[in-house]
Amino acid sequence: MNDMNRAAVVNPALKQDLLTGFAVIGALFAALATAQIAGAPYLTSLIGRIAITSIAALSLSFLIGQAGLVSFGHAAPIGIGAYVALMLAAGGTTDLSIQLSAAFILAALIALITGPIALKTRGVTFIMLTLAFAQMFFYVASSLVSWGGDDGMALAQRSTLFGYQILRTDAMLAAFSIALLAVILLANTWMAHTRFGLVLKAMTENERRVAANGFEVNHFLLYAFVIAAGVAAVSGVLLANQANYVSPAYLNWHRSGELIVIVVLGGVGRLPGAVLASALVILFEEFLGHYTEYWKLGLGLTIVAIVLLRGRDLGAFFGVRNQGARP
Amino acid sequence: MNSSLVLLQLLNGLQLGMVLFLVAAGLTLVFGVMDFINLAHGVQYTLGAYLTAASTAYFANFGIGLIVGLASAAVLGYLLELLVFRVLTSRSHLEQVLGTFGVILIVTDAMKLIFGPAPISFSAPEALSGMVMLTPTLAYPLWRMLIILAGVGVALLLWLLVARTRIGMLVRAGSTDREIVDLMGVNIDRLFVLVFVFGALLAAFAGAMAGPLISVEPTMGDNIVILAFVVIVVGGIGSVRGAFFAAILIGVVDVLGRAFATTLLKSVIGASAATAAGPALASMLIYILMVLILMARPAGLFSASGAT
Amino acid sequence: MSDPVLELEHLQMHFGALHVTRDVSIEVRPGEVHALIGPNGAGKTTLISQISGQLQPHSGSVILAGENITQLSVAERARRGLSRVFQISNVIQSYSALANVVLAIIGTEDGVWWRWRPALSDTSLADRAMNALAQVGLADKAQSIASDLSYGERRALELAITLAQNPRLLLLDEPMAGVGREESGALTKLLASLKGRVSMLLIEHDMNAVFALADRLTVLIGGAVALTGPPAEIKASPLVRQAYLGEEIQAATGGAA
Ligand SMILES: Nc1ncnc2c1ncn2[C@@H]1O[C@H](COP(=O)(O)OP(=O)(O)OP(=O)(O)O)[C@@H](O)[C@H]1O
Ligand SMILES: [Mg+2]
Numbered sequence: 104m105n106d107m108n109r110a111a112v113v114n115p116a117l118k119q120d121l122l123t124g125f126a127v128i129g130a131l132f133a134a135l136a137t138a139q140i141a142g143a144p145y146l147t148s149l150i151g152r153i154a155i156t157s158i159a160a161l162s163l164s165f166l167i168g169q170a171g172l173v174s175f176g177h178a179a180p181i182g183i184g185a186y187v188a189l190m191l192a193a194g195g196t197t198d199l200s201i202q203l204s205a206a207f208i209l210a211a212l213i214a215l216i217t218g219p220i221a222l223k224t225r226g227v228t229f230i231m232l233t234l235a236f237a238q239m240f241f242y243v244a245s246s247l248v249s250w251g252g253d254d255g256m257a258l259a260q261r262s263t264l265f266g267y268q269i270l271r272t273d274a275m276l277a278a279f280s281i282a283l284l285a286v287i288l289l290a291n292t293w294m295a296h297t298r299f300g301l302v303l304k305a306m307t308e309n310e311r312r313v314a315a316n317g318f319e320v321n322h323f324l325l326y327a328f329v330i331a332a333g334v335a336a337v338s339g340v341l342l343a344n345q346a347n348y349v350s351p352a353y354l355n356w357h358r359s360g361e362l363i364v365i366v367v368l369g370g371v372g373r374l375p376g377a378v379l380a381s382a383l384v385i386l387f388e389e390f391l392g393h394y395t396e397y398w399k400l401g402l403g404l405t406i407v408a409i410v411l412l413r414g415r416d417l418g419a420f421f422g423v424r425n426q427g428a429r430p
Numbered sequence: 431m432n433s434s435l436v437l438l439q440l441l442n443g444l445q446l447g448m449v450l451f452l453v454a455a456g457l458t459l460v461f462g463v464m465d466f467i468n469l470a471h472g473v474q475y476t477l478g479a480y481l482t483a484a485s486t487a488y489f490a491n492f493g494i495g496l497i498v499g500l501a502s503a504a505v506l507g508y509l510l511e512l513l514v515f516r517v518l519t520s521r522s523h524l525e526q527v528l529g530t531f532g533v534i535l536i537v538t539d540a541m542k543l544i545f546g547p548a549p550i551s552f553s554a555p556e557a558l559s560g561m562v563m564l565t566p567t568l569a570y571p572l573w574r575m576l577i578i579l580a581g582v583g584v585a586l587l588l589w590l591l592v593a594r595t596r597i598g599m600l601v602r603a604g605s606t607d608r609e610i611v612d613l614m615g616v617n618i619d620r621l622f623v624l625v626f627v628f629g630a631l632l633a634a635f636a637g638a639m640a641g642p643l644i645s646v647e648p649t650m651g652d653n654i655v656i657l658a659f660v661v662i663v664v665g666g667i668g669s670v671r672g673a674f675f676a677a678i679l680i681g682v683v684d685v686l687g688r689a690f691a692t693t694l695l696k697s698v699i700g701a702s703a704a705t706a707a708g709p710a711l712a713s714m715l716i717y718i719l720m721v722l723i724l725m726a727r728p729a730g731l732f733s734a735s736g737a738t
Numbered sequence: 739m740s741d742p743v744l745e746l747e748h749l750q751m752h753f754g755a756l757h758v759t760r761d762v763s764i765e766v767r768p769g770e771v772h773a774l775i776g777p778n779g780a781g782k783t784t785l786i787s788q789i790s791g792q793l794q795p796h797s798g799s800v801i802l803a804g805e806n807i808t809q810l811s812v813a814e815r816a817r818r819g820l821s822r823v824f825q826i827s828n829v830i831q832s833y834s835a836l837a838n839v840v841l842a843i844i845g846t847e848d849g850v851w852w853r854w855r856p857a858l859s860d861t862s863l864a865d866r867a868m869n870a871l872a873q874v875g876l877a878d879k880a881q882s883i884a885s886d887l888s889y890g891e892r893r894a895l896e897l898a899i900t901l902a903q904n905p906r907l908l909l910l911d912e913p914m915a916g917v918g919r920e921e922s923g924a925l926t927k928l929l930a931s932l933k934g935r936v937s938m939l940l941i942e943h944d945m946n947a948v949f950a951l952a953d954r955l956t957v958l959i960g961g962a963v964a965l966t967g968p969p970a971e972i973k974a975s976p977l978v979r980q981a982y983l984g985e986e987i988q989a990a991t992g993g994a995a
Contacts, residue, residue, distance in 0.1 A: 114859045173524065220721065224728045226523075227467065231663045232724060234656070235717035246710030296856035298844045305830045305841055312828050315790065317816035317845030317903070356656060360469075360531060367528040397543055403535030410529035411517055 117296045120374075124292050127375040128285040135277050144273060148345070149389055151277030153382045154284045155341045160365045160377040161284070162334035165291055167363070168372035169300065170327035171307030172222075175230045176237030177362050180210035180332040182244060182354030184339020189250065189349040192259040199264045202340050210336035211329045213240075218328040222321050237359055244351035255350020258343050270344050280341050284378070287334060291374055303327060368409065434568050439689045440682060445574045447681025448581025452636035453654055454661040454673040455588060456629015462668020463601055464622050466519045467526045470510070470533040471633055471658065472651025477503040478634025479641035479650060480541055483552035492555035500634050507630030511623055519622065534652070541648040549645035559642075577639045584632065585674050592670055601625060660716060664723050666730030676731060680716050687712035741804060742767050743907050743937045749788060749798035758784045759795065760962040766907060771929070771938045773948045776958035782941045783825055785958065786909050789939070790822045791815045803906060816845060819906030821899075823913050825941075827892045831885040835876055835895050838884055839867035842899040870902035871895075874928060890921035897928070901936075908938045914947055926950060949973070 131154060138146035163177045184206035191202050221232040245253050261270045270276045294300050303323055306313045310320050343349045352358075365384055369376030384402065391398035457471045481502050486495025510533065518529045553559065554573040561569040592598035600621055637650070644650065661680055665672025692708025699707070723731065742765035751759035758781040766772045774782050787793040789800055791812035799808045807815050816822075829838050840863050844850050857863060871877050874894040884892060893913055900908055913929070914922040926947045929938070933951065942948050948955065948969075955972045957964040965975055972978055 114856055116858075117856050167524070173527075220725060224724065227461075227659075227667065228663055228724060228728060228730075231659055232721060235660075235720050238717045239714050242710040242713045245713075246706050248706045252706075293854075293856075296858070298850045298853050298857045301837065301841055301857045302844065302850060305833065308832055309828065309830055311792070311824075312830060313841070314812040315816055315822050315824075315828070316842045316899070317813050318850070319811060319813040357652070363524075364528055364531050367524045371524060397539045399535045400539035400543070403532045403539065406532030407514060407529055407536065410521075410525055410532065411514065 114296070117293070120292045120295070121289060123375050124285075124288045127378050128281065128288065131281045131284070131378075132278075135274065135281065139274055147277055148273040149385065151273055151280055151345055153378075153385050154277060154280035155338050155345055156365070156381040156385060157378040158280070158284050158287055158338035158341070159335050160362055160369070160381045161287055161291060161374060162331045162338070163362050164366045164369065164371070164374055164377040165334075166327060166331040167366050168374075169295060169303050169307070170324055170331075172324060172328060173230050173363065174233040174328070174331070175356070175359050175363065176233035176235075177331075177335055178354050178356065178358035179237035179240045180214065180335035181339040181342065181358070182240060182351070183210045183213065184336030185343040185349045185353050186244060186247075186250070186339075187336070188262065188340040188343035189256060189258055192262065192343075197260055197263045198266075199262045199269070199340070202262055203337055206336040206340045207333040210339075211333040214329045214332035215325070218325045219321070222324055222328070234356060234359070237354060237356060241351055241354040241356070244354050251350065253351060255348060255352065258347045258349060261344050261347070262340065273345075276341070276344060280345075283337065283341070287337075288374060288378070295374075299323075364406065368406065435689075436686075437564075437568065438570065439685055441570055441578070442574065442689075443682030443685035444678060445577050445581075445681070446685055447678035448578050449636045449640045450654070450657055450661050450681055451581050451674050451677035452584060452639075453633045454658040454665070454677055455584070455670055456626070456632045457655075457658050458662040458665065458668055458670060458673045459601060459625050460622075460629050461662065463625055464519050464618075465523075466515065466622075467523050468515065468530050469527055469655065470530040470537070471629070472653075472655030473510075473534060473537045474503060474507055474630040474633035474651075475637035475640075475654050476537065476541060476648065476651035477506055478637030479552065479646045480545060480550070480637075481634070482638035483550055483641055483646055484545070486552070492558075496638055499638055500631060503634035503637075504627055504631045507634070508623070508627050511626050511630075515626065516619070516622075538648045538651075545648070547648065549647040552641045552646045554642040573642060580635075580639060584635075585670075588670050597621070597624065657716070660720050662730075664720055664730055666732040669730070669732040672730055672732030680719070683719055684712075684716050687715040691715070740768050743770075743803055744789065744939065745801040746785075746789070747799045747801065749785070749795045749800070751784065751788060751793065751795045758961045759788065760960070762798070762958070762961075762963055764956050764963065764966065766937055766939055767953075768937055769934045770953045771933055771940055771951045773952035773955045774939060774941045774958060775943075775945075775948060775955060776964075780958045781961040782958055783911055786822065786911050786939070786941065789815075790820055790909055813845075816903070819904075820909065821901075821903050821905035821907070822909040823893070823896045823900055823911060825911040825915065827889065827896060827916075829884045829892055829895055829899065832883065834881050834883055835871060835887065835898075836864065836867050836880040838895060839870050839898050839902045840864065842902045843867060846903050867902060870898040873901055874898045875924065890917040890925075893917050894921070894925065894928075897925070901932075905936060908932075908936050910938060910940045910942070912941050912943060914942060914944050922947070 131150060135147065135150050138144075138150060159177070159181050163174065166172045166174055166177075187206040187209055188202050191197070191205065196202070217233075217236040221229055221236070224232060244250075250256050261268070261276075263269060269279055295304070302313060302318050306318075306320055306323060314320050339353065342353065361384070365380045366377055368383070369378070369380030387402050387405070388398060391401045395401075453471065453475055456474075457468065460466050460468055460471075478500060482496050482499030485498040485502070486492050489495050489498065514529060514533060518526045521529070558572050558576060560572050562572050562575055564570050592601060636654075657680065661676045662673055664680065665674070665676030688709075691712040692704050695704035695708045695711065698704075727733075744764075744766040746762055746764045749759050749762040750757075762785060764772070764774075774785070776782055784793060788795045791807075791810060791814075795808065799806050801807065802815070802818055802820060805818070807818060807820075810818070830841065833841065837858065840857060843863055843866055844857065868877060868880060871880050874897050876891060876894055876898060879887060879891060884895060887895060893916075897913065910929075914925055917925065922944065929940075929951055932938070940948070940951065952969055954966065954968055956966045957972065957978050965972060965978055967975075
């Protein structure tokens, strides 16, 4: 077969999606640089948090928007990643190449076990099954007495990469997180346009047609579920470094719920929207939380207002289009 | 462990089950009839507890306090329906999750703002806080007994309403086939308001009754609503009967697990390991149960098509 | 005689107490258009679903080109060359006509897991998809979103989707239903042009179309095969006339506008 494409590989739709992605990443780097120049360490750590949350939100946005699977247990792989970092660091294995791959693989393997069970169902039952599995891991984490039990434990030391202390300062951590986010965001954006992306997206609309076309629907969904879990675990490793602490709270269902909220707020199917929404929620918490301990009241009112003003999710607001091959 | 201890824990499980049922009943009806996911249903439970506690303190009378508390919780529920939920029913499930999550944030912080973040005191009326003798040697708290009776009473009432009245017929029809109800020329919005406010009232009642047994704090609705979702999915979405039996199942398994898991584990894996793993396992039990049940019956024990 | 493309052997199926498929044995020969007719509720769609795999028969077997596929999934059957046009139009509404067909072609290949180039920039895919669209007369609608197409166009699109997969056997469940007179004429012509190249199992209530296309017919009544034979034999059968065809034959031969 002639695999050489005469036509441009990057079609206009993909180009536009990639440019939006670059713009968002560029903005984060610019913000980080500004914070560094202005000497605002607090802002620096905030940007790091935004990037890390964005990775988690992105993996869930992929699952919800491109595979149509609403997981209410996404905190579990994040927590698993964090515990992998905690345990490996305590054992002296601080290298990110090992930590990140171990976290990814462990979370993916677990998703490979829980996924087929949850995927026997759809809709609310799927939501509740993913919640159930996440709750199990929450309680497992709470029972890890030698790792701090309910209270959790401080990270022995920050991760390194090939011997370099690449996460030594908050600025370095933020830069590394943004770089990782960039890779994941752009890869995901590209993926949405491949054959795989085209099939996955079609499944969210009409599983019957896609199956009749010769695709094993549940294999595709499981694959998406497993990948999303792996990527979430990557964010967990970074989260552990960022907080210098790991506790079962990372696996709390509230976290899963907040992540869904971020994804929907950013606009389902709009990957850069997930980054914008992560930024909004974190900034809201930090700046409103600065003035009043009742900042959640403000966030709640904002969320309700956004939902009631139909379709005005953040992605739409900023003109981010739905990702994927333009049908 | 002796048999009377097991019996007491079984009753405690039943009592928890009844609280869960009162919360889940409204949730499953609203979901079944309107296809509306209301994460904020737990808010009604919180409101029921707070408002009853506050008005009981104000009137210095539990009876009046309960009536005023529930009435005001129902009015607030109606307002929420009017202002937010009505718009959300026509939206996607995800938007519903987002919007109702927002409502949780608002109400939780409002409670914190008004009543303070710490638990408030709320105790059962003096006359009802004694014990009843189940057998000459076995005593059980009267208040918990009342909750069990109230739960069974509400279940019977709901069964009568759903099985015997026109509204109940519409609710049953609506939970299996929305168009039929539309075709019959029924104003589905009005039906929804009715079902919603009734469900809100039941959840508020659950909060008011459970209040004296637990700590009344702003986030008390969060965990109960998750358990209520477990109940309605296990019972079969839209099925009140399913919610009833699933609530009892979940309540009993949860309480027995917490009471006996560690002891039982000790004989298997040794004392120190059991002390660590026991509580975790106990908390996990209902989720394990849910996974097993849904693996066997993905639509739940009593799926709404066919039975209510 | 060459081996049949499809053989159904003693298929049985129930929905609860309702016996929808009663000991059905049918074969479709290579290149043949085999029509399946019968009154509403006779169990035609249910039978097709057992062939394409959405439903499992309770007993009996489905054999495609000599291979027993009874236990295979919908997707596995599709990859072995079973392509279905559903009774109720079934396309990806939010995709363009072209993307719908591209999707179908991807289903016949195995590059979906590792090909990393954007699917819609792949000219060889696009060429093949355009080819299928042209066959059904939708070439100029390639970029239209499926939900913007007329119902008849969507039926044609579904046909293009199945054609693009080079099926061994085309399962057509009332392709003309709900389609305008003109479009249905065009569709009949299209199917006639495919005759001999693609084997088809065709369910259709439009008797004009059935008798114009079919090489053989099977009459299904109450879930059971009442009769199988060439059109002339079916037309002549008193049983069939009485049980089912009466009106339609009159309509078809009696010249009702
Ligand atoms: N999922 C189902 N559950 C229960 N009964 C079903 C189901 N699907 C179909 N039936 C019943 O099986 C019988 C056969 O239905 P089927 O759709 O196969 O008929 P058909 O011959 O295709 O009719 P039509 O010409 O109207 O399309 C009907 O009585 C129908 O009501
Ligand atoms: Mg049919």
